[in-house]
Structures are given as C-alpha cells and as structure tokens.
Amino acid sequence: MMLAGAQIVDESSVAYTSGKSGNTETSAAMPPEQGSSREAQSVDWNPASAQGLHMVPKVDPVDIHFSNITCTVKLGINKGSKQILHGVNGRLRPRQLIAIMGPSGAGKSTLLDVLSGYRITGVGGAVFINGRGRIMKRFKRMSCYIQQDDRLQGLLTVGENMALAADLKLPTKLDKYEKGEVIEDILTNLGLYEHMNTRGAQLSGGQRKRLSIALELINNPLIIGLDSSSCTQVVQLCQTLAHQGRTIICTVHQPSASLFALFDQVYVLAAGRCMYQGTTKNLVPYLQQAGIPCPKYHNPADYIIELSCGEYGQDKIDLMANKSENGKALDWFDDHQSIPSMEGLRKLVPLSVLRDTEPTGGDEETIPNEMSILSKEHFNRWYSLGSYYISITIVDLPISIVGCAVFSVIVYTMSSQPLEIARFSMFFAISLYTVLVAQSFGLMIGAVFSVVEHS
Ligand SMILES: Nc1ncnc2c1ncn2[C@@H]1O[C@H](COP(=O)(O)OP(=O)(O)O)[C@@H](O)[C@H]1O
Ligand SMILES: [Mg+2]
Numbered sequence: 393m394m395l396a397g398a399q400i401v402d403e404s405s406v407a408y409t410s411g412k413s414g415n416t417e418t419s420a421a422m423p424p425e426q427g428s429s430r431e432a433q434s435v436d437w438n439p440a441s442a443q444g445l446h447m448v449p450k451v452d453p454v455d456i457h458f459s460n461i462t463c464t465v466k467l468g469i470n471k472g473s474k475q476i477l478h479g480v481n482g483r484l485r486p487r488q489l490i491a492i493m494g495p496s497g498a499g500k501s502t503l504l505d506v507l508s509g510y511r512i513t514g515v516g517g518a519v520f521i522n523g524r525g526r527i528m529k530r531f532k533r534m535s536c537y538i539q540q541d542d543r544l545q546g547l548l549t550v551g552e553n554m555a556l557a558a559d560l561k562l563p564t565k566l567d568k569y570e571k572g573e574v575i576e577d578i579l580t581n582l583g584l585y586e587h588m589n590t591r592g593a594q595l596s597g598g599q600r601k602r603l604s605i606a607l608e609l610i611n612n613p614l615i616i617g618l619d620s621s622s623c624t625q626v627v628q629l630c631q632t633l634a635h636q637g638r639t640i641i642c643t644v645h646q647p648s649a650s651l652f653a654l655f656d657q658v659y660v661l662a663a664g665r666c667m668y669q670g671t672t673k674n675l676v677p678y679l680q681q682a683g684i685p686c687p688k689y690h691n692p693a694d695y696i697i698e699l700s701c702g703e704y705g706q707d708k709i710d711l712m713a714n715k716s717e718n719g720k721a722l723d724w725f726d727d728h729q730s731i732p733s734m735e736g737l738r739k740l741v742p743l744s745v746l747r748d749t750e751p752t753g754g755d756e757e758t759i760p761n762e763m764s765i766l767s768k769e770h771f772n773r774w775y776s777l778g779s780y781y782i783s784i785t786i787v788d789l790p791i792s793i794v795g796c797a798v799f800s801v802i803v804y805t806m807s808s809q810p811l812e813i814a815r816f817s818m819f820f821a822i823s824l825y826t827v828l829v830a831q832s833f834g835l836m837i838g839a840v841f842s843v844v845e846h847s
Pocket of ligand 1: 465466467474476494495496497498499500501502503
C-alpha cells in the first residue's frame with residue numbers, strides 16, 4: 393500500500409535525527425512511564441516540548457454541561473437490568489485538564505462513553521455544548537475518544553499509521569508535503585519522531601497511548617476523552633494540550649499525589665453518583681467542610697477513593713453525594729460566581745458564529761482489518777461504514793476472481809459441460825456472485841457475534 397505521507401518521511405530521512413525534539417538536557421528529570429521497560433530507552437522526551445504544537449484550535453473552547461445522566465444496562469434474558477449511572481450532573485470547563493476519578497466499577501468509563509456519545513442505548517439525561525443541546529454530528533467533528541485499550545494497527549509503523557490517518561482525516565486539497573508537516577509537528581511534540589519506523593505492536597504502553605493521541609490530533613479536536621491514563625508523561629502532555637484551548641477529560645483510577653496535582657479539575661464518582669466536582673486544590677477544603685477532613689500527610693486523591701469505596705462507611709458516600717448535589721453544585725470551582733449560565737453561554741457564542749467555525753474533516757476511505765479498530769475509527773469519523781465495506785470488497789475482489797475462475801474451470805470441465813464460452817461465462821458469473829454474497833454473510837456474522845481472532 394502506498395501512503396502519501398510516508399513517502400516523504402522515508403527511513404533515511406528520519407534515522408534518529410536527534411535534537412528534533414530539542415530538549416535532551418531536561419530528560420533526566422522526567423520520570424519513566426509506569427509499567428514500561430522499553431520506555432526507559434526513550435526518556436529523552438519531555439511533554440513540556442508539546443508547547444510547540446502549531447495546530448492550536450482556531451475556534452473558541454467549549455463548555456460542556458451534563459444533567460441528570462442515567463445509564464442502564466440489560467444483564468441478559470430474565471436477568472433484569474442494572475443502573476450504572478444515577479442521574480449525575482456536571483460541568484466541564486474549557487481549557488482544563490479534567491480527571492474523572494473513582495474506584496474500579498464506579499462508572500468512569502461509562503460516563504466517558506456517554507459524554508463522548510459512544511454509548512447511546514439505555515442512556516438518559518442531556519449533554520449541552522456551550523449552552524445548547526448536543527448535536528451529535530457537529531459534536532463528533534470537534535471531539536475524539538481514545539478508549540482504554542489502544543486500538544492501533546500493530547503491523548504498520550508509527551509513520552505509516554500517521555500517514556494513513558492524515559490521508560483519511562485531512563482535506564484532500566493538502567498535498568503530501570503539507571500532510572507530512574502536520575505529521576512531523578505532532579510526532580516531534582509527542583516524542584514519537586524517533587520511533588517513526590517502529591511498528592505499532594512493538595511500542596511500549598505509554599508510547600501506544602501517545603500514538604493514539606497523535607492519530608486523533610491530526611484533525612485537531614477541541615474535546616478529547618481519554619480512558620484510563622495513569623502515566624505521568626501522557627497526563628503532562630494532556631495538560632499542555634488542554635491549556636492550548638482544548639477540553640480534555642481523562643479517567644484515572646488511583647492517581648499518585650504528583651499526578652493528581654497535574655489536573656485542573658476533578659470529578660469523583662462512586663457507584664454511579666458524584667462525590668465531588670471542582671478544582672483539584674479545593675478538594676481538601678471540601679472534605680474539611682463536609683466534616684470528613686483528609687488526614688495530614690495523606691494523599692487527598694487516595695483518601696477520596698477510600699471514602700468512595702465505602703471504607704469509612706456508606707453514610708460518607710451519601711453525605712458527599714448530597715453535598716455535591718450529585719454534581720449540580722458549582723461551589724468548588726475557582727471563581728464560581730463568574731461561571732456563565734447556560735443563557736450566558738448561548739449569548740457568548742451566537743448560532744451564526746458556528747456556521748463558519750466548524751472544523752472540516754477529510755474524505756472517507758480505508759482498509760482496517762479488525763472490528764475494534766473499525767468501530768474506533770468509524771466513531772471518530774475517519775471514514776464511513778459504506779466506504780469501509782466497499783474498500784474491503786474491492787481488495788478481496790482479485791483473490792475472489794482468481795479463486796472462482798480456478799474452481800469454475802475444474803468443476804465445468806470435470807462435469808462434462810458443453811464447451812461454449814457463453815455458458816461458461818454464465819456459470820462463472822453465478823459462482824462469483826455466490827462468493828461475494830458468502831463473503832458479505834461472513835462479515836455480517838463476524839460483526840454480529842464479535843468473533844475473536846487469535847494471532
Ligand atoms: N454492558 C454492561 N453490562 C453489564 N454491566 C456493565 C456493562 N458495562 C459496564 N457494566 C458494569 O458497570 C460498572 C461500571 O463500569 P465502568 O464504567 O467500566 O467502571 P470503571 O471504568 O469506573 O471501572 C461495572 O460494575 C461494570 O461491571
Ligand atoms: Mg474503566
């Protein structure tokens with residue numbers, strides 16, 4: 393497969409051109425990413441260098457408001473249903489790095505699924521963007537969602553993955569050099585430039601997460617949802633990206649004190665209810681006021697998770713849910729009186745402004761080979777399902793034709809059919825149709841039953 397962007401970044405031109413990220417002196421200060429031994433070789437990257445990212449969003453940042461969000465899942469036939477989110481509310485302020493925290497099973501991923509629009513069945517409540525009801529089509533153009541498991545094309549290198557994404561997402565009027573510039577800018581800032589020729593499957597955990605972010609940064613989203621990020625480098629990078637004008641929402645399980653301090657805003661969930669919403673710094677005064685002060689020398693992030701787990705009693709959970717009014721209270725934001733109301737927001741961003749400021753997406757086409765990658769890429773608007781289906785059918789067509797021709801010749805001659813070209817053509821055409829229909833059925837069954845492929 394020829395990838396336009398990859399041609400200009402061939403191996404000779406990217407062979408470890410050190411200094412590209414321009415921050416080798418500060419490298420020693422960076423903590424290595426958690427749980428990745430391979431990352432140790434590449435600690436020469438400092439997330440602070442991401443400040444050089446040229447693609448700052450051209451439109452005003454967005455203010456997200458959600459109200460009375462519920463989510464119910466069916467557990468199976470005759471097993472009833474389970475409510476995961478219990479009418480939570482919240483306000484996600486622009487230019488902020490926001491952490492959704494809580495014990496395992498609290499509903500963090502579910503809330504992010506709902507906010508990103510990835511989960512729609514069994515969901516109640518409303519999400520507002522800049523004071524107006526969310527229009528999914530417009531929202532998807534300005535947002536992206538990076539799930540807990542990194543869904544990457546493992547056989548493609550970092551450069552190839554980026555080139556493929558650039559071809560799909562950037563407008564076709566950009567030539568390969570302009571696309572290459574965007575790729576170079578992002579990879580340099582995310583510390584992946586030196587790994588341009590490393591295959592996706594060989595990257596460390598932190599690098600994979602960064603590549604997932606890099607792929608989505610190509611069309612410069614305003615809102616980024618990131619599920620389960622616990623390594624310092626990724627969170628530092630998100631902080632820089634957020635302060636450039638994006639709204640970034642990360643779910644974190646149990647952050648260390650230093651990681652916790654990187655977030656601007658925290659949203660704590662416990663058993664589908666909101667325990668606290670406000671700035672990171674106000675968490676300790678909040679607990680103090682609630683009558684459950686954080687013990688001295690205790691990480692406030694650990695303490696609130698312990699409280700949310702019910703270690704200090706169910707009454708504390710109810711107390712916090714009431715105090716935060718299940719996310720309605722805005723008292724713990726800095727300068728909470730000046731937070732604009734929904735009406736105020738609508739006045740700030742008149743409808744007519746939206747007409748000219750919608751970020752544009754690219755053309756839609758491609759050939760991924762895994763259902764999870766397909767659902768991620770389709771959800772993040774890389775291409776339409778129709779284009780995906782047509783491309784995989786076209787790619788399969790030569791093999792189908794050859795296979796079908798061999799089969800038809802053998803069967804036709806061995807069954808002593810009349811050797812007439814018209815008859816043979818009809819036989820061949822019917823066989824080919826059968827092959828195509830069978831393939832479609834295969835895809836349909838694979839999609840419905842989520843067949844797991846072992847490699
Ligand atoms: N489709 C589903 N069917 C049944 N239970 C689910 C489903 N999705 C999530 N859950 C349950 O809802 C709870 C919250 O899940 P999740 O949002 O993934 O939690 P977190 O990300 O906070 O660990 C968990 O107990 C999980 O088992
Ligand atoms: Mg989760």
